[in-house]
Amino acid sequence: MREEQQFVDRLYARVDALRGHAEEAVTDALTEVGKGLQARLERDVLVAERSGLLAALDAVDGSLCFGRIDLAAQEDGTAPGPTHHIGRVGIREDDAEHTPLLIDWRAPVARPFYLATGHTPMGLRRRRHLTSEGRTVTALHDEILDLGDPTRTGHEDPTGDAVLLAALDSARTGRMGDIVRTIQADQDRIIRAPHRGVLVVEGGPGTGKTAVALHRAAYLLYEHRELLARRAVLVVGPNPAFLGYIGEVLPALGETGVLLASVGELYPGVRATGTDTPRAAAVKGRAETAEALALAVRDRQRLPEPGEPLVLAHEDGDLIVDWEIAYEARQAARDTLLPHNLARPHFAFRLIDALTAQLADRLGTDPYGGPNFLGPDDLAQLGKGVAASAEVHAAVEELWPALSPEGFLTDFLAAPSGLPEEDAAALRREPGAAWTPGDVPLLDEAAELLGHDDTAERAAARAEEQERVAYAQGVLELSRGSETFEFEDEESEVLSAHDIIDAERMAERHEEADHRSAAERAAADRTWAFGHIIVDEAQELTPMAWRLLMRRCPTRSMTLVGDPAQTSQEAATGSWEQILAPYVGDRWEHTRLSVNYRTPAEIMDLATAVLHAANPDAEAPRSVRATGTRPWARSVADLPAAVAEAAAAETPEEGRLAVIAPRALHPGLAAVLPGIRAGEEPDLTRHLVLLDPRAAKGLEFDRVIVVEPQQYPAGDLYVALTRATWSLGLVHTGELPRALRSALPEFTPQP
């Protein structure tokens, strides 16, 4: 213990020195007066780098070092094998060789720490877990991997799982923690799987899918830092509360450059605060809705009724836009296969050409049948006049309007088309309603269909560029002027700006450098292509959401984790095959996690009964531990009073209790549960939380009370029953589902 404490002291001395240097560098850089643009740019880069290092050092400060591996002695037994300490980040000595002091858990050298067993020791003699509080080592657990080695320390852990079990038994805080100390071998293989292609990780509740997904993000950033720091990693979760729950894991692993978002947050500029009815959410999620949107865009490309042409007043005589002219222009524009707004100029050009020809025919026709009087210059002049006509512009706008995704979707939802009547009725809503998360993939789809005509923006950027060059030119001229004035003295050899730089290069340097991180830039850019996307609770995503995500990841480098048995009723996307076939065919890998680290065996027995009632072939995960505490069930008459009483009895001093109840019961329950207000976003860090089954997805609590379980669809019930790490109770007024009832005699009826 003393030796380890000495090592840890040395480690923190080095960390403090590193932190000191970084702080100094930042302060120096910031107080330095700018000496030209280049110096300012270098300063900004240095400040960003060192601040990132500081943030990482601060974030990993607690239990920075958690393990040690002792390698076996040389074959000839002359020298003892080396030892390596393993930690959240890598730290090097301040010597000429930069000797590693602490090995990053993601480095290949650290791998035996997670994989070695007595059977396959991978060159290890001993594995040690260090437990610390702050900077103080409080416990050691040793595993002997080479039984022939006689050295013993008195800290041996005979089963090798004391540290894991302590982690699983510890009280929950309302925020997910990392598992870097105790990653299990099957999880490690997934975390370090190659980065290319689609990897599907399936596993029951509590098998560590979320934990593995997040550690995989950290691993990929370490292994492919170059690429992924530039393209960023996106982690997609089911809702903002869940993202808050997992939000501290990656910073604790020293990684801050990851964008966490739900699909509803992936359309920059739109905050989805509304909610859909289950029916509307289901319709919005279907792939067929994409077809309806595509049809609706085509519907906006209109033609005058045959025999009812648009008549446009024009100085050289009326212009007639009849069905044929409009049809041909529309066909030519559609033939470009460009998105709507980008095809629009093609439509306009065709229409203008046709109208110009119409005018030319009328004005220049030789009554005696000779060639048209008008020459090319006259025609060009006529064309200009037509193109400048406000009436012609209005006709283009009427027949092929410029559309924004938001405006288009608002119109579509006000009068949905291309869908069966009952689906259209479910979608129909007044313009001005708040956007919902289900609208976001539709907005994204609309943005793709419409395209963004940035001709005007590009013209503005060009004008701005020219202005900058002109400005720089002016600066150079001034400096030249001042040169003749100031440096008449022929002996002066001072170089001035114009000697070494021309106006364009100077203008380039004046351009604002974009210092935002890749994750920040990605968050603001709808068309960003991520280096890797990790999707948690992937079974929940609708086909429309998949379309959006696949567009954000053209390289198809993705990790999808989920559990089909926990699918909500409306989502029901289907199998992984169905989800992935349109994008990658059968080129994806599938892997499974089968050990439940959360739910004790006593609770899992009950959940498994429910799972098998819905699907006898489904595989339930095996609990890694039992607590001896059996779930209880109570049939009551006065529901709120009974829930309040049970909650008072169960609310732990340490840790968290969740009451999971159908949303309709929340107002009544909020009135009797201390500190709870109905309709508010749940604060997961409080000791008592009220949730509906859907919002409980992915979360976990020490104790859980499930209210009226008979009202839940099977997937939701399975989710609700598997949230507890310690105890589970059921409170109900109606009759329980058969699966629960048949398992019930085994449970104690009262808490």
Ligand SMILES: Nc1ncnc2c1ncn2[C@@H]1O[C@H](COP(=O)(O)OP(=O)(O)OP(=O)(O)O)[C@@H](O)[C@H]1O
């Ligand atoms: N190797 C491990 N060491 C310590 N704790 C672990 C390990 N693996 C998983 N856990 C813990 O088990 C719990 C469940 O993990 P996680 O939430 O990742 O499971 P999940 O598969 O995503 O569950 P669900 O499908 O129910 O959302 C978490 O508290 C997690 O920290």
